[in-house]
Amino acid sequence: MKKIIAGIGLLMLGVTSQSRAQGMMDGFMRGQRKASLAITASQETFNSYYVNTTETRDPTLGTVTTQALNAYGVYGLDYDLDFIVSASYARTDASAGYVPKHEGFQDIYGALRWEAFDFNFGKKARLAWLFALGYQQPLQNYVSDGLVTLGRGSRNFDGRTMLHFKGSWFFITAQYGYIRRGQVTLDRVINYYDPAQVNPNAGSKVNVPDVTEAILRAGITTKHLYLDGWVQRQTPYSAGTDIAPGVPFPTNAVGFTRAGATLYLPLVKKFGLTGTYSTTLDGRNTGKATQLSGGIIIGI
């Protein structure tokens, strides 16, 4: 059971409109030369979004829906080292107004997760200290300068550390990370008002604010069931901008607090079904999104 569920946390959140797969990593190691593959479908919707932190409903957008097909794989390079990869194909559309839909491959994410240290407490309890380094980049040149897009279009590095405690049937994982986002080249030259800018002739490249991330996840895991609940909080590290006319969306300081739950049910030895639900508790320059997803996990 433990082997197959490794990485459920990541795939359950999918790779959605804000490419938030980066970060939703769990503390279960896959094991040497073991692999698992998950295929899920997800749907995320929002009918209001945050301008800075003020919730706004926009009748020119209506409800924005993003549907995605997600693939996620993890392979144990060693007993204490996993390689993780994920990618998605998505379609996003608004129910009102004249904003066009977008469809295509989103980002690919790859990471190394390393269990650096572990402490055993008796025979059934164990505390592990993990680190992970990841990299993410768009799979295609999708539109990123808008509220209804496939993602933010930046190439990112992330580093994170996790403390993972597992008892006989329950676990808790605390995680903290930093996501370094690269520049994005807009389709236009920079032509909006920035009071700090003395030279309005600065080309098309803009900086995407970095974020810090904290995740707390707790749940139960038995032979017949995996169930967890989690809270994820992303906080912009750089000042960034707020949603406003003319302001490029990639420069917006995006943050949020989301909470969700994940369920995994094994069907036969190496196959299982999984589902997750999550909702946004608060946010900054992002949609107040609710997401539902489900799929299969195969252990190899």
Add this chain to the structure above:
Amino acid sequence: MKNYNRIIVACTLLFSLAGCKEPAINEGILPIYEPATVDAGGGNWQTILLRSGAEVSVPAPLAVTSTSYQNELAELKNTLYSIDPAQSTSVNYWATGGVIRWNQIARLLVSKYNLAPTYNSATSQFSDPQAARLFALLSVAQYDALVVAWRAKYQYNRPSILRQDVTPRIPIADVPSYPSEDAAIAEVSCRVLAYFFPAEVAWLQGQAADHKQSRIWAGANVASDVKAGEELAVPVATKVLSRAQDDRFSQAADPASTWQAKRTSAPYDQKWTSLSIPSEAPLLPLAGNVTTWYNAATTALSAPAAPPLTTSAPFQQALAEARELSDKRTRDQYSIAAAWADGAGTYTAIGHWNRIAEEQISYARQNELRAARSYALLNRTLQDVTTACWGQKYQYFVPRPSQVDATIKTASPIPNYPAYPSVRSAYASAATSILLYLFPSENIALNRQAGEATLAPLYAGTQYRFSVEAGTKWGNGLGSLAITQAKSDGAN
């Protein structure tokens, strides 16, 4: 121990990812250049609102042998070696060119006040018609003031600082130093922009004071040069602002809502309605009545023919093309549409063409007078294009494609005014005509940009091909009209 080392390495890697807090934009550095020409005869160039450069008299300067001037020069030499880093930054900032910098300031303020005609927000204050008028008046004021300055320079011939045993901190034009062209630009620009942006007066005055003082810190002008430049700008600004008050723009918003009756009687089968949510009155319905810079009767002669009716085969063909572009828009088409959207919150399409002009002016190393002429020619033409197109738009009230077929999705927001003819396509052809006349060696880059800008509204899904073609043709005609006059203004 080995594990602890690993942990230390991992932590180091983790924290090394946390970089400096970066701004949204990394600004570029603009070149500082010595002008390619001095244009000694510039004082005789044809002015635009002034009768000639002689309309404003500039008092004779004190002789260079006078004690007063020698004291100013000595003070200048002392200043050169004692400026602080902030003053040095200011010197370098303004050394890029006063005309260029004030055009940039205008763009910044336009983008700041180009508020959104979007849901639940204030009405747009600075969309294309307002911006066209602002840039035209600003560049005309700069140009007329500089013709006056150039005339006085070569009338009095106070030697350039370069010829007085002083090495300025920046490259400067070898033109007579009295009066200071930078002071004239700063003062006249500040006054014109203050008229448009009353809430920014204090900031603009600070910028103007910094600009003027930067020339003394740079070792480019003595104080009396600056004072004379500042003084000559005042009557020029007054004349330009007087024109602004009489150009009928104050009625452009149509306070009596006469557009509704006009729409009812418009000679078109399906009339435009606002697609904004909630529905809004169209943008500046009477902006077509604004006073033009060039002969309005000549402009009207080349006006496009009536658009095809919505029931006609040409219209249905154009609509089908717009629908197909909406359904199968490529990434490149999306990119072009976005590049030329210049919507709310930006410095508008007019500012976009001014930015392109800035690049050409900089490449050509034009002096302040010639740069002002380039902007004045471009911006007067673009304002006339706006006026001409607005008149036609509110004659026919042609609906946008998405009004006729709601399945047409747009890559940029739908402008809240009638479609025909495409003003953005007209801007592209008119601006490109002017820039090709001024900078003929840049024809490859300019024609490429023109091709994209012309088609951008079609790719965006906000226009029909017949509208784009009509706008392009009319823009070319208006550009040719402006060029014909420019050829006889004395600058060639």
